[in-house]
Amino acid sequence: DKYKDGLTKTRSSFSSKINDLVAKYRKVDEDFFEDLEEILISADVGVSTVMDLIDELKLEVKRQNIKETTQVKEVISEKLVEIYYGDDDEAVEELNLQKDQLSVILFVGVNGVGKTTTIGKLAYKLKEEGKKVVLAAGDTFRAGAIEQLEVWGERAGVDVIKHSAGSDPAAVIFDGIKAAQSRKADVLLCDTAGRLQNKVNLMNELTKVKRVIEKEIPGAPHEVLLVLDATTGQNAMSQAKTFSAATDVSGIVLTKLDGTAKGGIVLAIRNELEIPVKFVGLGEKITDLQSFDAQAFVFGLFA
Ligand code: GDP
Numbered sequence: 372d373k374y375k376d377g378l379t380k381t382r383s384s385f386s387s388k389i390n391d392l393v394a395k396y397r398k399v400d401e402d403f404f405e406d407l408e409e410i411l412i413s414a415d416v417g418v419s420t421v422m423d424l425i426d427e428l429k430l431e432v433k434r435q436n437i438k439e440t441t442q443v444k445e446v447i448s449e450k451l452v453e454i455y456y457g458d459d460d461e462a463v464e465e466l467n468l469q470k471d472q473l474s475v476i477l478f479v480g481v482n483g484v485g486k487t488t489t490i491g492k493l494a495y496k497l498k499e500e501g502k503k504v505v506l507a508a509g510d511t512f513r514a515g516a517i518e519q520l521e522v523w524g525e526r527a528g529v530d531v532i533k534h535s536a537g538s539d540p541a542a543v544i545f546d547g548i549k550a551a552q553s554r555k556a557d558v559l560l561c562d563t564a565g566r567l568q569n570k571v572n573l574m575n576e577l578t579k580v581k582r583v584i585e586k587e588i589p590g591a592p593h594e595v596l597l598v599l600d601a602t603t604g605q606n607a608m609s610q611a612k613t614f615s616a617a618t619d620v621s622g623i624v625l626t627k628l629d630g631t632a633k634g635g636i637v638l639a640i641r642n643e644l645e646i647p648v649k650f651v652g653l654g655e656k657i658t659d660l661q662s663f664d665a666q667a668f669v670f671g672l673f674a
Contacts, residue, residue, distance in 0.1 A: 377653025377661070378671055381634030385414055385672050389447070393440040399432055403440060407447075414632070415604050417639025424454055448673045455641050455665040463664045464622065464647035467593045468502075473551050474558045475584050475591040479577065479614055480598035482513055482565040485626035485652055489598050490560050491523025492660035493650070498527060502557040507547025508533035509540040509580065512564035520562055526657055530554065540564060540576060541583045548587045561592070574617040581618065596649065598624045599640070602631045611644050626652030629659075637668065 388410045396403040404425055411421045427450050428443070437443060468474045476493075480486045487510075494504045506524050508531055510516035517533050524531035532547040544561050551559040563580060566573060584591045597620045599607040607625075614620055623644075628634050628651050637648055648663045 377629040377651070377659065378634055378668075380630070380632040381414065381628070382672055384632035385410070385634075389444060389673070393444065396440045399437060399440055399443055403443075404429065411635065414635035415639060416635035417608070417643055420454060420639050420642040423642070424450055427454070444673065448669050451638060451669045451672075452666050455638050455669070463662050464649050465662075466649060467621065468558065469593060473548070473556060473588060473591075474593045475548065475561065475588060476558065476594045476596060477561045477563060477577075477580065477584070477592040478596050478598060479563050479618065479620070480565055481610055484565070484598045484600040484603075484610075485624075486510075486565060486598045487516065487519050487523060487562065488655065489596075489624050489626060489650070489652060489660065490520065490562055491527050492652070492657055494523070494527040494529045494560055495657045496660055497558055498529060503555065504529040504558050504560065505547060505551040505554060505556045506531045507544050507551075507559060507561040509544050509547075510562045510564045511536055511538050511540050511543060512566060516562065516564075541579045544580055545583050545587065548584065570613065570617065577618045594621045594649075595619060596622050596624050597646070598626060601625045601628045601634065601636050601651075604633060604636060607636060608639065608643070611640060611646065615644065615646065620646055622647050622649035624648075624650045624652065624660075625663075629653045634668075634672070637663070638665075641665070 392406055408421055408425055412418060428446060431446050478486050478490055490506060494506060497504050506520055506529060508517045508520045517536060521531050532550045534543045540563060547559055547561060595618055597614050599610060623640055623646050625637055625648055641648055650660050651663050653659045653661060
């Protein structure tokens with residue numbers, strides 16, 4: 372079970388609450404569903420996701436003529452997976468990587484969510500898979516961001532392209548592309564600044580960066596990954612809304628799942644924003660990044 376250590380908090384809180392619920396009610400009735408609703412909402416699954424789920428569960432319970440609460444557990448996990456997948460049955464949302472040209476991945480997200488750490492972890496992961504990776508230090512705004520990315524570059528054993536603090540992020544990323552191409556790299560991971568205070572600036576900066584990338588490599592960036600901190604719950608949801616309004620977000624990395632008992636946020640993000648979660652962060656180490664697999668995740672909650 373690949374989420375074993377990172378999901379301990381969510382798992383123990385969630386499965387013990389469900390077990391208590393099953394023991395308390397025995398018979399499936401309105402009160403049972405009401406309590407279940409509360410448990411799911413408190414795990415950050417998201418109110419509208421929970422409403423959908425409860426409706427689905429009630430139908431399924433009727434259809435299968437289920438009377439005992441002990442029989443409901445399995446239906447809950449099946450429906451949770453179904454809600455996450457929707458109509459598509461892909462098990463894991465893969466990164467969109469190009470076969471014979473440079474793939475460019477842009478990282479966006481507010482300060483402190485774990486963007487730099489995630490870039491370092493992903494660089495390491497891709498390198499382990501045999502790919503040549505270059506990093507571009509496009510967060511020229513936050514003090515220390517460039518140095519921090521260099522530290523991760525060193526840990527992962529990949530090159531970092533940088534300019535001095537305060538310089539134009541689009542110029543850094545342009546140089547990153549040129550360097551990555553001349554070094555015959557497979558993937559360029561681009562950091563960006565994470566200020567949200569001024570949404571117009573954020574949007575302008577991301578638009579400019581994307582224009583530069585697109586001009587050099589038609590069809591790029593191949594991914595725009597939004598990094599969100601799972602411990603911030605509804606705040607993460609509102610950041611996701613702001614960023615997807617500013618730019619096309621192709622996937623989400625949900626960090627610090629190890630630090631919360633509310634791992635249900637993963638399902639809420641998928642269901643309410645319809646953006647795939649591509650990776651989850653399960654700790655501070657370079658190896659603590661996992662591709663996200665909804666089925667393994669949900670079954671892990673009930674283990
Ligand atoms: P940035 O400002 O978005 O670049 O955030 P950083 O990468 O500097 O990370 C902020 C803090 O979050 C650091 O202390 C990281 O070690 C920590 N962090 C990042 N990802 C994870 C994770 O998946 N789990 C835990 N527990 N901590 C994380």
